[in-house]
Amino acid sequence: MENLAFPSGFLWGVSTSAFQIEGATSEDGRGPSVWDTFAPGRADVACDHYHRWPEDVALLTELGVGAYRFSFAWPRIQPTGSGAPNAAGLAFYDRLIDALCEADIAPVATVYHWDTPQPLEDDGGWLNREKAYRFAEYASVLGERFADRVRMWIPLNEPMVTTMFGYAIGEYAPGRTLLLDALPTAHHQHLAHGLAVQALRAAGASNIGTANHHCPVWPTSNAEADHDAARRLDALLNRAFSDPVLLGGYPAEIEPHLPAGYADDLVNIAQPLDFYGVNYYEPQGAAAPGEGSPLPFELRPIEGFPRTTNDSPIVPAALHELLVGLRDRYGERLPPVYLTENGASFDGVHDQERIDFLDAHLRSVAAAITAGVEVRGYFVWSLLDNFEWSKGYAPRFGLVHVDYETQRRTPKDSFHWYRKLVRA
Numbered sequence: 458m459e460n461l462a463f464p465s466g467f468l469w470g471v472s473t474s475a476f477q478i479e480g481a482t483s484e485d486g487r488g489p490s491v492w493d494t495f496a497p498g499r500a501d502v503a504c505d506h507y508h509r510w511p512e513d514v515a516l517l518t519e520l521g522v523g524a525y526r527f528s529f530a531w532p533r534i535q536p537t538g539s540g541a542p543n544a545a546g547l548a549f550y551d552r553l554i555d556a557l558c559e560a561d562i563a564p565v566a567t568v569y570h571w572d573t574p575q576p577l578e579d580d581g582g583w584l585n586r587e588k589a590y591r592f593a594e595y596a597s598v599l600g601e602r603f604a605d606r607v608r609m610w611i612p613l614n615e616p617m618v619t620t621m622f623g624y625a626i627g628e629y630a631p632g633r634t635l636l637l638d639a640l641p642t643a644h645h646q647h648l649a650h651g652l653a654v655q656a657l658r659a660a661g662a663s664n665i666g667t668a669n670h671h672c673p674v675w676p677t678s679n680a681e682a683d684h685d686a687a688r689r690l691d692a693l694l695n696r697a698f699s700d701p702v703l704l705g706g707y708p709a710e711i712e713p714h715l716p717a718g719y720a721d722d723l724v725n726i727a728q729p730l731d732f733y734g735v736n737y738y739e740p741q742g743a744a745a746p747g748e749g750s751p752l753p754f755e756l757r758p759i760e761g762f763p764r765t766t767n768d769s770p771i772v773p774a775a776l777h778e779l780l781v782g783l784r785d786r787y788g789e790r791l792p793p794v795y796l797t798e799n800g801a802s803f804d805g806v807h808d809q810e811r812i813d814f815l816d817a818h819l820r821s822v823a824a825a826i827t828a829g830v831e832v833r834g835y836f837v838w839s840l841l842d843n844f845e846w847s848k849g850y851a852p853r854f855g856l857v858h859v860d861y862e863t864q865r866r867t868p869k870d871s872f873h874w875y876r877k878l879v880r881a
């Protein structure tokens with residue numbers, strides 16, 4: 458990363474999530490989540506972070522990052538999704554956050570990273586508007602307890618993935634296959650986001666933002682029909698999740714699929730934010746739908762680029778396009794940006810491919826900054842190899858290798874490369 462300057466005070470970090478690393482899924486009062494139902498037993502151990510967190514904080518200290526993004530496990534804090542908090546759950550995060558502060562590593566907290574307490578899903582989950590109010594109560598519990606120490610707050614991780622993968626196509630928990638009838642879950646998550654921002658601020662929390670998944674959508678040909686399809690898919694994957702929180706409105710093509718009275722919620726949803734977190738991995742291809750397709754587009758793979766072991770195309774230029782595109786669309790309404798996730802899956806401890814991936818994507822970030830996009834930080838996904846949802850433990854995203862038999866952590870070459878970078 459020679460001769461690349463980032464603004465002074467640029468925040469270097471790494472990200473994880475509770476369900477993907479903690480394990481201990483039935484310990485100390487934690488209740489079942491939708492992911493325990495969807496993938497029974499698969500993350501009962503994971504990276505055993507619930508017990509090995511001191512070792513992982515030591516890794517963060519060795520790495521030298523200024524911030525660590527983790528998530529609270531809702532079923533550890535409120536095992537049934539509402540009511541009095543579980544003291545042991547709060548105590549676990551007290552210990553983790555205090556250790557981070559002790560190590561001068563800013564705790565960056567995601568309130569929800571997909572592990573809905575099962576009783577709330579039994580009540581309809583994100584299809585039920587009431588869940589937004591349960592979520593605000595949950596956020597308030599966290600704000601009261603941790604506002605004095607958490608440096609940045611992210612209410613929801615990637616509401617788009619919850620809606621599309623969890624409720625539209627069923628690849629993720631809770632495994633619903635509602636296609637466009639899943640869109641009310643997007644709206645209820647936006648409402649949850651807005652109510653949680655207000656609850657966190659009322660509890661004294663500051664520096665609140667997002668972690669929205671964004672991907673440039675590219676038509677597979679220059680045909681008008683493919684460009685049309687790409688515009689529709691972009692509305693669904695991107696603008697349906699950024700417009701409401703940044704502009705207080707939805708793309709026109711989304712509105713027919715929203716619950717009655719959705720417009721009354723927009724003021725609550727579009728709360729002023731202190732930052733806009735972006736999770737970027739890859740662009741998405743789109744083509745005109747086939748005859749009789751239930752969707753106004755067809756997803757198409759992006760060809761012609763090297764790929765990760767997770768079969769993702771490696772396209773750093775798309776990150777530059779994405780960041781400049783956000784600035785062009787939202788202008789003054791776009792708060793300072795953080796890359797709250799960027800990373801890739803490669804095998805082995807000598808992971809030069811990951812170094813090359815991170816180097817190339819950081820060059821795109823630097824170019825976007827030069828083009829006038831205010832990017833203030835970058836978080837690698839992820840600190841540790843971990844449970845990659847429906848793909849299990851095969852994809853390895855960590856800067857640190859995890860031997861799941863022994864739980865031995867081994868810093869990879871990319872760990873040492875990133876360590877040098879963040880300390881430069």
Ligand code: GCO
Nearest residue numbers: 474614615618736798838845
């Ligand atoms: C996401 C999630 C992470 C994933 C990571 C790799 O962006 O999908 O936030 O939990 O593990 O992105 O796919």
